[in-house]
Amino acid sequence: xxxxxxxxxxxxxxxxxHIGQWKNPFITAMCTIAMLVVAVIxxxxxxxxxxxxxxxxxxxxxxxKPNLVDNNELEDLLSRVPSFPEIEQFRxxxxxxxxxxxxxxxxxxxxxxxxx
Numbered sequence: 001x002x003x004x005x006x007x008x009x010x011x012x013x014x015x016x017x018h019i020g021q022w023k024n025p026f027i028t029a030m031c032t033i034a035m036l037v038v039a040v041i042x043x044x045x046x047x048x049x050x051x052x053x054x055x056x057x058x059x060x061x062x063x064x065k066p067n068l069v070d071n072n073e074l075e076d077l078l079s080r081v082p083s084f085p086e087i088e089q090f091r092x093x094x095x096x097x098x099x100x101x102x103x104x105x106x107x108x109x110x111x112x113x114x115x116x
Contacts, residue, residue, distance in 0.1 A: 015081040024081055031077075 022028045041050070061068055082090070 011083040011085075012078060014083040015078045018081050018083070023087070027077065027081055 018024065019028050019031055061070070
């Protein structure tokens with residue numbers, strides 16, 4: 001059980017690192033925009049009001065829709081970012097093309113287009 005918890009923590013850390021390294025540009029751009037929006041909102045609105053609004057929203061959801069399943073947005077975001085083992089698992093292997101003299105080299109798609 002301990003090794004599994006360490007593995008999960010390492011995976012979460014890797015995913016946060018990949019967000020910072022722009023491994024998935026769309027998700028990183030969305031996170032950057034979200035942080036900028038939060039910074040602007042915090043500049044103009046007191047954090048007390050934001051906490052009050054967040055609490056009212058929680059109670060509103062609880063009383064109006066008691067059977068609602070609440071999801072974790074941060075967990076949803078991290079599930080879309082690959083960890084190191086996932087990157088290695090889904091890395092595409094370059095096909096090799098054999099040459100006439102018996103050797104082989106990696107495929108260069110520009111060369112193939114020029115030959116056609």
